[in-house]
Amino acid sequence: MLKPTTVLSRVIIPRYLSLSFWRSITLPYRKMAGLPSTYDGAIHIAVIGGTGIQSLPGFTLAATLTVDTPWGPPSSPISVLHHENDGGQSTPVAFLSRHGLHHEFAPHEVKNQANIAALRSLGVRTIIAFSAVGSLQEEIRPRDFVVPDQIIDRTKGIRPFTFFEGGMVGHVGFGDPFDAGLAKVVQKCGHALEGDGVRLHDSGTLICMEGPQFSTRAESNLYRSWGGSVINMSALPEAKLAREAEISYQMICMATDYDCWRNVDGEDVNVTMVMAHMKANAENARRFVGAVLNELTKKEHEVQVQAKHLEGQMKWMGAMTKKEGRWGEAEKKLGWLFPGYFD
Numbered sequence: 001m002l003k004p005t006t007v008l009s010r011v012i013i014p015r016y017l018s019l020s021f022w023r024s025i026t027l028p029y030r031k032m033a034g035l036p037s038t039y040d041g042a043i044h045i046a047v048i049g050g051t052g053i054q055s056l057p058g059f060t061l062a063a064t065l066t067v068d069t070p071w072g073p074p075s076s077p078i079s080v081l082h083h084e085n086d087g088g089q090s091t092p093v094a095f096l097s098r099h100g101l102h103h104e105f106a107p108h109e110v111k112n113q114a115n116i117a118a119l120r121s122l123g124v125r126t127i128i129a130f131s132a133v134g135s136l137q138e139e140i141r142p143r144d145f146v147v148p149d150q151i152i153d154r155t156k157g158i159r160p161f162t163f164f165e166g167g168m169v170g171h172v173g174f175g176d177p178f179d180a181g182l183a184k185v186v187q188k189c190g191h192a193l194e195g196d197g198v199r200l201h202d203s204g205t206l207i208c209m210e211g212p213q214f215s216t217r218a219e220s221n222l223y224r225s226w227g228g229s230v231i232n233m234s235a236l237p238e239a240k241l242a243r244e245a246e247i248s249y250q251m252i253c254m255a256t257d258y259d260c261w262r263n264v265d266g267e268d269v270n271v272t273m274v275m276a277h278m279k280a281n282a283e284n285a286r287r288f289v290g291a292v293l294n295e296l297t298k299k300e301h302e303v304q305v306q307a308k309h310l311e312g313q314m315k316w317m318g319a320m321t322k323k324e325g326r327w328g329e330a331e332k333k334l335g336w337l338f339p340g341y342f343d
């Protein structure tokens with residue numbers, strides 16, 4: 001049944017015909033209209049926004065890019081924001097909304113390959129990814145931030161999870177799924193905000209489940225027995241693809257609930273709970289990003305930001321298939337992602 005929003009005498013206008021509905025749908029695009037759709041120069045840093053973070057207010061919007069990749073278009077247009085650091089230096093930062101501009105992609109539908117490929121094609125070598133997570137430990141309270149250092153993969157193999165398939169094989173190390181150098185910067189910035197409404201946990205094991213349904217109580221307790229700290233549905237394959245694309249990647253998690261193991265006041269995790277905590281803590285999340293960008297844009301982090309430690313790893317150590325054994329579209333697609341690597 002369509003939800004009636006306006007009743008004029010006896011005429012019922014369905015919601016999809018109302019002006020307010022179309023205004024809300026087209027607002028982000030109307031905001032983008034008039035902005036440049038190209039950007040000259042490399043952008044080295046990107047922020048991926050998750051649940052409740054579809055945009056980054058407070059930064060100057062310089063351009064909106066629609067990038068097409070051999071894996072299709074990304075989840076959302078990419079906003080180029082100009083970040084001015086404390087020293088007055090302006091740096092471009094790419095912003096992408098993981099679930100789309102209106103949260104239209106479920107965790108298993110997120111365009112992970114296209115997202116990572118599009119960001120790399122712009123020059124991005126460092127990604128700060130945000131995620132709303134459930135807490136699996138008493139001491140990680142809703143609205144606390146966690147900088148995870150490990151992941152346990154509980155996705156079900158239904159998401160496209162690699163660039164190296166269909167004619168070209170590649171393997172990359174993933175013992176430490178997040179970038180330790182980048183984590184240090186993030187931790188330092190998070191601690192600097194502590195006492196100001198921000199609580200930060202420096203490490204933690206992130207369980208990435210398939211979803212979109214939340215866990216059963218038995219699963220939630222199992223993950224706790226494995227030493228899981230927090231749980232989400234989005235870290236993988238995003239982190240794996242970033243590693244394959246030679247991009248330094250760190251997720252910043254914000255706890256929004258205690259999943260279902262703790263059943264707070266008779267309530268398990270639900271979307272209303274998640275969104276309420278995200279909304280209430282949005283300003284802290286924004287300040288956290290601002291602080292991380294301030295730090296990353298300093299000259300002393302240039303080598304880290306450009307991920308020089310990962311550069312060339314797929315060319316020299318990762319890809320295995322000899323030229324004569326390559327088949328399908330793989331060579332062409334990987335040639336787009338890594339120009340000049342596999343000629």
Ligand SMILES: CSC[C@H]1O[C@H](OP(=O)(O)O)[C@H](O)[C@@H]1O
Pocket residue numbers: 049050051052098099107130131132133211232233234235271274
């Ligand atoms: C709306 S609760 C479940 C949803 O929230 C998290 O999203 P994200 O990681 O993009 O912030 C979680 O991973 C699920 O996708």
Ligand SMILES: Nc1ncnc2[nH]cnc12
Pocket residue numbers: 132133134135209214215231232233256257258259260269274
């Ligand atoms: N409890 C939970 N499980 C999975 N993903 C989540 N995102 C936020 N809370 C979550």
